[in-house]
Amino acid sequence: MLNRRRLIAAGATTVGGAMLLPFTGLTGAGANDVKAPAVKARRFGARGTAKALTPSVSPFSVRMPVPQVLQPAQSTSSADVYKVVIKPAVAEILPGVQTPVLTYGGQFVGPTIRARTGRPVKIVYGNRLDAPANVHLHGGHVPATSDGHPMDLIQPGEARLYDYPNTQQGATLWYHDHSHGTEAEHVFRGLHGFYLIEDEAERSLRLPSGAYDVPIMLRDVEFEQNGELLFFDDPANRTTILANGAIQPYFPVAARKYRFRLLNASNEHVFQLNLGGREMVKIASDGGLLPAPVPLTELVLASAERAEIVIDFARYPVGSQLVLSNGSTPVLRFDVTRTATDDSRLPGTLRPLPTLPAATVTRDVAMSFDLTGANPIGMVNNQPFDPNRVDFQIKRGSTEIWRVSNADTIGVDHTFHMHLVQFRVLDRNGAAPLPQDAGLKDTVHLPANGSVRVQATFTDYVGRYVYHCHYLEHSSIGMMAQMEIIP
Incomplete structure (x- = not known):
């Protein structure tokens, strides 16, 4: 029988070519950068004395954060240009505890990038870690030089330009580290964020938008006694679930329709999500909208999969509380706190799937x-x-x-x-x-x-x-x- 702990034993430090750009002036760099966890130097067994911490957190005592939407550093007639630093930081995941993490732009859930179909995006990523890193736009139709190939690395102190043409239809994508041999630990420690593509045809459907279109990153973690993230252990022991980096948070909602973009950013976990038997309506998968809405009471989401759902909180009186659970484990509570006007729709037809050509x-x-x-x-x-x-x-x-x-x-x-x-x-x-x-x-x-x-x-x-x-x-x-x- 396979010892699952051995599966995370190996790591590798690899070197690949990169297009290097000036590193100065990148968003998030500064004198207050904290020291990165020593990812590259450790291997399985190096932390044999580490003991896991069972978090003691009052359920639904903190509000679920929504990742910041990053603004372009420059917009030209041909593209939006962003600058992001890959850097160590600390995050308060456990109340009162500063946990060392790896981040894009200093945020444990990296900043959200909202792009538009037909409008190219260019992102300069600068690496302030002490180990090579890179960025893969998961689900993106991009040139090979910008795909974040596991051997195309950004060396410490250097930078790389990624070109994203955004020729595909609207979809919930995400970006994460893909440096071969270290991708598992890098992502576990925080190198992940949302990349959302929107298109005009989708906008014409009048689905919930703006403040009512909310990305939610779900993932599992395990902590050491000192509050650090415990990577070198059996992934089955990662029993603490985070929603946008928070443990069992609440999220206040109005009595109207919301669009939630759910991402399973766990290294290896399958979520079985439910609202205690209440209905949620699935409208999209990894690559965008489904042909029609699908009502369901349970949503299965494996590692790296995405799904978009609509929940109509107008069905519930103000003061109602709906708990999103993973099986029987509470993950997030929606609190209906107010009334609101709602001009959004949930049409019966969304987007036809493309015809399947004959396979050769x-x-x-x-x-x-x-x-x-x-x-x-x-x-x-x-x-x-x-x-x-x-x-x-x-x-x-x-x-x-x-x-x-x-x-x-x-x-x-x-x-x-x-x-x-x-x-x-x-x-x-x-x-x-x-x-x-x-x-x-x-x-x-x-x-x-x-x-x-x-x-x-x-x-x-x-x-x-x-x-x-x-x-x-x-x-x-x-x-x-x-x-x-x-x-």
Whole structure:
């Protein structure tokens, strides 16, 4: 049986080329920067004396924060330009305790970037950590040079420009570290944030917007006795759930419709979200709007998946309290505190899914571990990640079907993530897809012995991109492969 603690044992420090820009004048840099947790120097076993802390927090005593929307440093006729520093900071996750974290721009949940379809965004990220880092726009259709390839690193003290054309339809994306070998710890310690794309067709639907369109990042954590985040332990022990960086917060709402953009930013966790039997309406998946709203009472969200829901609080009198739970564990409470006018809509038709072109290639992708050595090695099709090896060569414009399977025999879950494009889930275990598979996806859950068939069209860019397990402890030790899109 696999010792899950060993899965997070390995790390690597890798060096790749980067487009370097002047580091001066970047938002968030300053003399008050705190010292970063020593990520690069540690390996599993180095903190054998660490003991986990069971947090004692009064439920629903703090308000859920909403990540700050970042404003462009410059807007030109052709693009919005942002500057962000990757830097250490401290966050008060536990009341009265300063926890060292890694951040984009000094915030434990990084600043939200709101982009528009057809309006390019350029972001200069400067690295003030003492270890290499990078940024992957998860779900973004972007050139290979701006994808955050695991070997394209920003070295300490340097910077890199990322170009995001935003040619895709409106969707809830997120950005996070993808530096190979350290991505799991970097993301666990806070290198994550929302990137929201909006489009005119979506705006015409008059869905809840502005203050009534709220991103919520859900993730799990574990603490040491001193309040630091405890990374080197079994991920199953990460039993404290955060909503936008807060433990069991409350969120005051008006008696009207809200749009909530939910993201599972956990390294490896599956949420089963519910409102105690009350209805929520799912309107979007990873890649954007569904064809029509789907009422449900439970929402399954695996690591890196996103879902958008609408909750109509006008159904409940002022003074009502609705608790969002993960199974039976309370995560967040919505407090209906006031009345409000509501000119938003929840139309019966949202956005038709694109027609599936005929596939010309079928491929097999199997994720598993090699347990023959002293430490486990993550593998895709029986090979660990090698940045010098191209596993699949794909012609741009072609449509393919991938049969993706969890080939482990030891009872562990995986999630599968494909860079560059979204896909459609055709079937699961040879039967109809599950409700959480609907719509345009870039990440899909694969429980033990599970398999899916997905179909994707590679219409955007040429270059090398990765596909991998998005249980980040798995990808960090090799459960990743590389495709090259060619003309």
